[in-house]
Amino acid sequence: MPQQTKPAIRAFFDEPTNTVSYLVWDPVSRLGAVIDPVLDFDYRSGKGSTTSADALLSAATKEGVTITWVLETHAHADHLSGAPYIKLKTGARVGIGEHIREVQRIFRPVFDAQDVSGDGSEFDHLFKDGETFTIGGLQADVIYTPGHTPACVSYKIADAVFVGDTMFMPDYGTARADFPGGDARALYGSIKRLLSLPPETRLFMCHDYKAPGRDSYAWETTVGEERTRNVHVHEGVSEDDFVAMRQARDAKLAAPALLLPSIQVNIRAGKFPPAEANGVRYLKVPVKLAS
Numbered sequence: 001m002p003q004q005t006k007p008a009i010r011a012f013f014d015e016p017t018n019t020v021s022y023l024v025w026d027p028v029s030r031l032g033a034v035i036d037p038v039l040d041f042d043y044r045s046g047k048g049s050t051t052s053a054d055a056l057l058s059a060a061t062k063e064g065v066t067i068t069w070v071l072e073t074h075a076h077a078d079h080l081s082g083a084p085y086i087k088l089k090t091g092a093r094v095g096i097g098e099h100i101r102e103v104q105r106i107f108r109p110v111f112d113a114q115d116v117s118g119d120g121s122e123f124d125h126l127f128k129d130g131e132t133f134t135i136g137g138l139q140a141d142v143i144y145t146p147g148h149t150p151a152c153v154s155y156k157i158a159d160a161v162f163v164g165d166t167m168f169m170p171d172y173g174t175a176r177a178d179f180p181g182g183d184a185r186a187l188y189g190s191i192k193r194l195l196s197l198p199p200e201t202r203l204f205m206c207h208d209y210k211a212p213g214r215d216s217y218a219w220e221t222t223v224g225e226e227r228t229r230n231v232h233v234h235e236g237v238s239e240d241d242f243v244a245m246r247q248a249r250d251a252k253l254a255a256p257a258l259l260l261p262s263i264q265v266n267i268r269a270g271k272f273p274p275a276e277a278n279g280v281r282y283l284k285v286p287v288k289l290a291s
Contacts, residue, residue, distance in 0.1 A: 005026065005027065005028060005137060005138065005158065006158050006159055006160070007024045007025060007026065007027075007135070007138055007157050007158050007160055008024070008025050008026075008027045008032075008063070009022060009023070009024050009160060009204070010022065010023045010024075010059055010063075011204070011219055011220075012038075012052065012055055012056055012059075013208075013217055013219070014038045014040075014052050014079065015217075016040075017038060017078050017079040017258065018078075018207050018208060018209050018217075019036065019038050019076075019078065019079050019206060019207055020036070020204070020205060020206055020207065020208065020219045021034065021035060021036050021037045021038055021052070021056060021082075022034070022035040022036070022162060022204060023056055023059055023060055023063075023065065023067075024135065024157055024160070024162075025060075025063065025065045025135070025136070026135055026136030026137050026138045028136065028137050029136030029137055030063070030064050030065050030066060030136070031065070031066050031068050031135055031136035032060060032065040032066065032067050032068065032069075032135060032136070033067065033068065033069035033070070033071050033092075033135050033140075033157075034056055034060075034067055034069070034070050034071070034086050034092070035070075035071045035072075035073070035155065035162050036071070036072060036073055036076070036081075036162075036164070036206050037052070037053050037056055037070060037081060037082035037083055037085075037086050038052040038053070038079050038080070038081070038082050039052070039053065039079070039080040039081060039082040039085065039265075039270065040052050041079075041080045041258065041261065043257065043258060043261060046283075048080070050082065050085050052082060053082035053085045053086055056082075056086065057086070057089055057090070060090075066090070067086065067090040067092045068090075068092055068093070068135065069092055069093055069094075069095060069133075069135060070083045070086045070087060070092050070093070070094045070095070071095050071096075071155055071162075072094065072095065072096040072123075072266075073096075073097075073152060073153060073154065073155070073162060073163070073164025073165070073206060074096070074097065074100075074103075074148065074149045074151050074152040074153070074164050074165065075096070075100060075103050075149065075151060075263065075266040075267050076165075076262055076266050077149075077179060077256050077258075077259050077262050077263055077266075078207075078256040078257070078258055078259070078262060079258060079262055080258065080261060080262055080265045080266065080270065081265065081266050081269070081270035082270065083269060083270040084269065084270040084271055085270075087124075093124040093125055094123050094124045094125070094269055094270070095123060095124060095125040095126070095127055096120070096123050096125075096126065096127065096151065096153070096269075097126065097127050097142070097144060097151045097152065097153035098120065098126035098127060098128055098151075099144070099146065099150050099151035100120045100123065100126065100151045100267070101118060101119055101120045101126075101151075102150045102151060102181060103149060103150060103151045103181060103267060104116050104117065104118045104119075104120065104267045105118050106150075106180045106181050107180070107263050107264075107267055108267075110263075110286060111263075111264050111273075111284045111286065112284070113264065113267070113268075113273065115268075115273070115274050116267055116268060122267075122268050122269035122271065123269045127142040127153055128142065128144075129142060129143065129144035129153075130142065130143075130144075135157065138157055138158050139157075139158065140155055140156065140157045141155070141156040141157075142154075142155060142156075143155075143156060143161070143193065143194065144190075145163070145164070145166045145190035145191075145193065145194065146183065146186045146187070146190055147166065147175070147177050147182065147183055147184065147185075147186040147187020147188070147189070147190045147191075148164070148165045148166060148175040148176065148177055148179070148182055148187060149165075149179055149181055149182055150181040150182070150183075151181075152164050152165065152166060152190070154166060154194060156197075156201075159200070159201055159202055160201075160202045160203075160204060161194065161197065161201060161202065161203050161204065162204045162206070163194060163203055163204065163205060163206070164206045165206050165207060166187065166190055166191060166194065167191055167194070167203075167205070167226065167230065167232075167233070168205055168207060168208065168209075169205060169208060169211065169218050169219070169221055170221060170225050170226055170228075170229035170230045170231065170234075171211035171213075171214060171229070171231060172208070172209060172211040172231070173230060173231045173232035173233075174187065174191060174230070174232040174233060174242075174246065175187065176246075176249075176250045176253055177246055177247075177250060178247075178250035178251070178253070184242065184243045184246040184247055184250075185239065185243050187246065188233070188239050188242045188243065188246075189239075191233050192233075194223070194226075195223055195226055195227050195233070197223050198223065199222060199223050199224030199227065200222060200223070200224065201222060201223040202220060202221075202222055203220070203221050203222060203223060203226060204219060204220055205219040205220070205221075206219075207219075232245060232246070260283065260284075260285055260286075261283045264283055264284065265283075
């Protein structure tokens with residue numbers, strides 16, 4: 001079998017949310033995809049902007065890339081998605097894993113979001129585990145990787161895998177699994193599935209937080225590096241040990257700063273809630289009073 005063309009990849013790091021978005025394209029056809037785009041949002045003022053998304057679009061224009069897909073690895077809890085804006089500007093289809101239905105059903109009652117379908121129809125395509133599709137001449141494979149959320153998927157595009165929040169750089173470890181529907185045992189299984197790929201497979205993270213002792217941000221590694229060096233799941237760490245570590249660690253973590261707005265927007269495929277009678281769109285904050 002002839003060797004498949006490697007994708008061209010450009011990363012865009014959003015420091016306020018520690019998120020990495022990607023422009024990925026076939027260097028032959030110049031057809032591409034955007035993965036996990038960010039909509040800039042200031043929670044204190046309620047103001048949003050498309051600065052980050054515009055940087056992606058500008059890069060695509062400079063490279064002569066036609067964007068055909070916007071790929072979400074999951075419904076993010078730490079940033080708002082820029083998918084609708086990318087779609088508006090390019091006509092690209094927005095895809096996410098089919099288990100977004102479960103996430104919608106979990107959070108729809110939390111926010112009384114009666115407009116949310118619960119069937120994922122806000123998105124253009126719901127990917128199944130093992131599904132394949134193309135980006136120009138590149139083959140993309142969908143790998144279901146639940147644990148951080150029930151809907152997480154990773155996208156394998158030729159020799160590169162975009163892992164979402166399933167794991168981080170080897171010196172930082174793995175994603176939390178304490179959000180509603182999260183499961184540390186499922187996360188362990190998902191990570192092991194990714195680490196069963198050939199050791200030279202490139203892995204691209206969705207976040208980086210600079211592990212202690214590291215001065216710069218990083219987001220690319222390999223399966224081989226993760227197998228031997230990941231501080232949470234290197235070879236020799238059992239499933240039970242991982243689950244105990246993950247649960248203890250998660251119990252001490254604070255909620256992401258943009259958790260509430262992000263979930264409300266991202267289960268709607270990046271759209272804001274419908275406008276009220278006065279024409280204004282509002283994000284809700286469920287209030288819990290201590291007894």
